[in-house]
Amino acid sequence: MLNKILNLPRPWIYLLVALAVAIPLILGWELPVRVTPPVKNLFEEVESTPDSQAVLLSCDYDPSLVPELYPMTVAILRHCLSAKKHILIMSLYPQGVGLAQMALEDVKKEFPNAQEGIDYTFLGFTPGYSMVILGLGEDIHEVFPRDYYGNPIDSLPMMRKIHNFNDINVVITLCGSGIYSTWVVYANTKYRQKVGVGATAVIAPAIYPYLQTGQLVGLLGGLKGASEYEYLVYKKGYSTGRRRACERMGAQTTTHLLIIGMIILCNVLYSIQRRRRRTQ
C-alpha cells in the first residue's frame, strides 16, 4: 500500500493538478490581496508622473509567459490611460510586440477615448537590445523614427515633447529573463533613469539585490505582484474591469497547497518506509 502511494502513477498526479487549477477558476474563488512594498513603490512612481513626462512600458516577454505577465501589462496600461499619464509602449523582443498590441486592444475597449499619439504611443520593436536602450537615452525619435502603425514619430503631438530619458519618469520592463539587468546597466547606471520591473515569480528573487541598492524603484513578482497592482488600480477607482490576476490567485493557491500537501505526504510515507526497512 505504502509503495503504491509513493509510486502514484503520473496521470493521477496530473489529474489532481488539473482539478486544483480548474475548480477555483470555475467557482471564481477570489482571495483578499495584501500589497507588498515593492509593488506599492512602483504604483506610486507611475502615479507621480508629471504631465511633462511619460511612462515607458517595455513588454520584453513572449507568449509562454502570458499567464503571469499579461495581467501586469493590462493593469499598467489601465493605470496610465485612466490617470491620464502619457505612456510609451515598446518591446525589445519581436514576440513581445504582438502581446503589447493585444493588451492595448483589450484596454482600449475600456477607454475608447484614449488616442494614439496623444495619450499613448506604440513604438513597436527595434532589434539590438542594449543599443536600443542606449539610443533611447540619446534620442527616441532616432531609434523609432516611426511608430508601430507607420506614422512618423515627429507627427505625433505627444512625442513633440518627449525626446529621451529626461522626458521619461519611469521605465517598466516586463520580462521573464535577465533582460531587466540590461535596463539596469544601460538605462539606470548610465542615464540615472528610474527603472521598475515586472517579472515572473521564478526570477523575482534574483532581482532583489537591485531593489535594495535603489537601482530599481519597484518590482511586481509573478502573478501575486500582478494581482497586487491590479488591486491598487481597482482601489484607486481607475478601473472596474476584469481583474484576471486576482481571479487566478485562487487557482495558484490551491495548486501550491496541493503541491505542499503532496511533498509532505511523500516525505512522511518515505520516512515510515525507511523505519520499516531498518526494523526488518
Added chain:
Amino acid sequence: MRRRVPLTICLVCGIVMVIQFFVPHPISQTLYNEARRWFIIIASFTLILGLESLTRLHVNRVRRRQSGWGYSIITLVSLVFTAVTGVIWGIGEGSLFMRIYRYIYAPLQATMFSMLAFYMASAAYRSFRARTPEAVLLLVSALFMMFGRVPIGDLVFAHTSEVIEWILQYPSMAVQRGILLGVGLGIIATSLKIILGVERNWLGGT
C-alpha cells in the same frame, strides 16, 4: 587571414570603445553615436540570418525525409503564410496577422509552458525527499516560500508576507549578490579574453 582580420577588428573596436567611454569630447560622442547606429543596423541583419538558417534547416529535413519531416512542412507553411498575411494585409488592429498571433501562436506557446506545472508537481512528489540535513533545509524553505507566495499564507498567519519579504531581502539576497559578483567578474574576464584574441570560439570552427 580569415582569422586575423576579424580578430584585429575586434581588438581595435574593443579598445576604442573602452577608451571612448571615459572621454567626453564631442568627437568621442560622435563616434559613440555612430557605433550605436551601426550596431542596430547589424542587429537587423541577424534577423535575416535567422530566417535563412531556419528555412535551410527545415528544407533540408524535408528533402532528406528525416524523422519528423512533416512538422518541418508545417513550420515552413506557417512561416510563409504568416509573413505573407502581414505584408499584404498589414499588422494593425484586427488584421489577419494579429488574429493568427492572438488565437493560434500565443495560446500554443502559453500551453507548452503551462505543461511545466504538471511535470513539476510530479517531479516534486517523486524526488523532493528529505534524505540529508541540507535537503531538509531546502525542503522547509521551499514549502514556506510556496505558502507565502499565495494570499492564504496571510490568512493563516498574519505576518507571512513580512517573513517572505525578509527571506528575499536578506538570506536570499546575500546569496544572489555573491552570484552576481561572480557573474560580473566572469563577464569582465571573458570580454578581455575576446578583445585580446585569447578566446576565439566566437569565430566558429575549432
